[in-house]
Amino acid sequence: MEIRNISKIFSSKGEENIVLQNVNISFNKGEFITLLGPSGCGKTTLLTMMAGFQKPTSGEIRLDDEIVTKPSPKKGFVFQNYALFPWMTVKENILYPMKQQKLARDEMEKRLKKLIKIAHLQGKEDLYPKELSGGMKQRTAFVRALAGNPKILLLDEPLGAIDFQMRKSIQVQLEKLWQETKITTVMVTHDVEEALYLSDRIIVMSKNRGKIIKDFKVEMERPRNREFDEYKDYKRELENLLEIALKGV
Ligand SMILES: Nc1ncnc2c1ncn2[C@@H]1O[C@H](COP(=O)(O)OP(=O)(O)OP(=O)(O)O)[C@@H](O)[C@H]1O
Incomplete structure (x- = not known):
C-alpha cells in the first residue's frame, strides 16, 4: 500500500x-507497521482512509496500483471495540465476509475451519460474543477481518478496550496470529509498549498535521523481551519522540 501526499481537512462553522x-x-509486504502518536494526531483518520471508510481531501492511497475509494474485503479492519455482531455466533461472525463475497459453500467451510484453528477457537464456534473473554473476542475479530482474504490488515487500537492485566497476554496472542499469516498489518496506537512488542517498523506522527517525526525499523528478535537493555533503549527513544510529537513540532 502507498500513501501519496495525503491531506485531510475537516471544516465546520x-x-x-x-x-x-x-x-x-x-x-512493505509482510511488515507489521505501527502508526504511533499522541491523541488527536490523525492516526485513526489516516487508517480509516486506508480502509476506504472516508476520502482524503487531496492525495491518493493505492493498494496494488488501484486507488482506494471504498471499503472492500481486500482491506481487513479491526475496530477498537471489535464490532462483532452480537446476534451472531463466533462461526457466523467469521462467515459473514465470506457470505458477502458469495464464496462457494465448501470454500467457506474450508476457510472457516482454518481460521478457527489459527485463532484457537475450537469448541467456541457456537458461542455468542457476550459469552467470550476479551481475548477470544479480539481473536474472533482478527480472523473475521482475515476471512475475506485481505491484502492488508488494519488495526485501530485493537487492544484499547482490554484492561491492562490482559493486554500483555493478548499482545502475545496477536503476535502469534500475525506470524502464522504474515499478512501486511498496520496498527494504530498511542501505547509505546504495544508498538515495541509487535512492530517491525514504527512511524511516529506529530500532533502538527500528522507530520512524520520518525520512521524506523525495530530490529529486535521476536518474541521481544521487555527486560532486555535493547528494548529499554528503544522504549526511551520512543517516549522522547512522543513528547516531541505532543508538542506538535
Ligand atoms: N469526522 C470528523 N469531523 C471533524 N473532525 C474530525 C473528524 N474525525 C476526526 N476529526 C478530528 O481530526 C483530528 C484527528 O482525529 P483522529 O481520531 O484521527 O486522531 P487519533 O490520532 O486517532 O487520536 P486518538 O488516539 O485519540 O484516537 C482530531 O482533531 C479530531 O477532532
Whole structure:
C-alpha cells in the first residue's frame, strides 16, 4: 500500500482543521507497521482512509496500483471495540465476509475451519460474543477481518478496550496470529509498549498535521523481551519522540 501526499481537512462553522498535510508512507509486504502518536494526531483518520471508510481531501492511497475509494474485503479492519455482531455466533461472525463475497459453500467451510484453528477457537464456534473473554473476542475479530482474504490488515487500537492485566497476554496472542499469516498489518496506537512488542517498523506522527517525526525499523528478535537493555533503549527513544510529537513540532 502507498500513501501519496495525503491531506485531510475537516471544516465546520467556517473553520478549517488541517488534520493531515502531505503525508507520504509506503508499506512493505509482510511488515507489521505501527502508526504511533499522541491523541488527536490523525492516526485513526489516516487508517480509516486506508480502509476506504472516508476520502482524503487531496492525495491518493493505492493498494496494488488501484486507488482506494471504498471499503472492500481486500482491506481487513479491526475496530477498537471489535464490532462483532452480537446476534451472531463466533462461526457466523467469521462467515459473514465470506457470505458477502458469495464464496462457494465448501470454500467457506474450508476457510472457516482454518481460521478457527489459527485463532484457537475450537469448541467456541457456537458461542455468542457476550459469552467470550476479551481475548477470544479480539481473536474472533482478527480472523473475521482475515476471512475475506485481505491484502492488508488494519488495526485501530485493537487492544484499547482490554484492561491492562490482559493486554500483555493478548499482545502475545496477536503476535502469534500475525506470524502464522504474515499478512501486511498496520496498527494504530498511542501505547509505546504495544508498538515495541509487535512492530517491525514504527512511524511516529506529530500532533502538527500528522507530520512524520520518525520512521524506523525495530530490529529486535521476536518474541521481544521487555527486560532486555535493547528494548529499554528503544522504549526511551520512543517516549522522547512522543513528547516531541505532543508538542506538535
Ligand atoms: N469526522 C470528523 N469531523 C471533524 N473532525 C474530525 C473528524 N474525525 C476526526 N476529526 C478530528 O481530526 C483530528 C484527528 O482525529 P483522529 O481520531 O484521527 O486522531 P487519533 O490520532 O486517532 O487520536 P486518538 O488516539 O485519540 O484516537 C482530531 O482533531 C479530531 O477532532
